Amino acid sequence: MFVPEIVIIHKMFKRFQNLMRPGALLVERFPKIRYLPGYTIELEKWKREESELSIAFRKNGRPAKLDFHFLGTFSRISLRTSFRTKKWHISPAQEKVQEELDTIIGRDRAPTLDDYGSLPQIEAFKFMPECLRWRPVTTLVFAHRALTDIPHRDICILEGAIVFGNHWCRLMAISRDPNVYPNPDKFDPERWLDGDGKIREDLKFPS
Incomplete structure (x- = not known):
């Protein structure tokens, strides 16, 4: 069973793959929507998840294990x-x-x-x-x-x-x-x- 941090890593890379596609975000077609209230809610959620992951890398005596999984996922x-x-x-x-x-x-x-x-x-x-x-x-x-x-x-x-x-x-x-x-x-x-x-x-x- 995956620890929660590894689940977050997989979610991050799935988002990364999706965002690499040109036109993946609506704001690319309609740039002015970035000024609408609430546009950054999802981005802020992603930032919180990644911040939690960064904290997890330094807790519980598991930084090396998570680092290796992170690097392996990215460039294996x-x-x-x-x-x-x-x-x-x-x-x-x-x-x-x-x-x-x-x-x-x-x-x-x-x-x-x-x-x-x-x-x-x-x-x-x-x-x-x-x-x-x-x-x-x-x-x-x-x-x-x-x-x-x-x-x-x-x-x-x-x-x-x-x-x-x-x-x-x-x-x-x-x-x-x-x-x-x-x-x-x-x-x-x-x-x-x-x-x-x-x-x-x-x-x-x-x-």
Whole structure:
């Protein structure tokens, strides 16, 4: 049986999927209704639910479990595919990950959530940093509807047009900055580790 917080997570992502569809909200077709009294009632309800979820993440000793469920719901398929592709393609980094597992966990037990934080090679390899920097899994940002005609260079984006920003190009440009990520085309999880083998706090990757 799901705990209440996980039910809220699923509701949030269902709403997210629905809202990603252009024209999902009536206000997109009739912008002036946003000024009507009571228009924000449903939005305020959503905000309360998400605030309760944030509080739940810090209560009852369950933050790690809920975090993993939350992240898994959001990016499980794309990130897992990206991770496996790298695993086949880049064996030296994989060997270091295996060495860390053998040293910290050993061969007599399975990893648990208590081990999270003591496996920096795996954190740098699989989770957010190097996987998403080297090959971002997201492509387009939220759909936006043009409220007026928008001149842009030699074209005009007409009122009512649906516009998608190219998130992938932006991330690729940021992640290929050699001043921040030396030898940027190389898959190198160790760029995220400091001299003591811990995750660096001074290097972040935008989401």
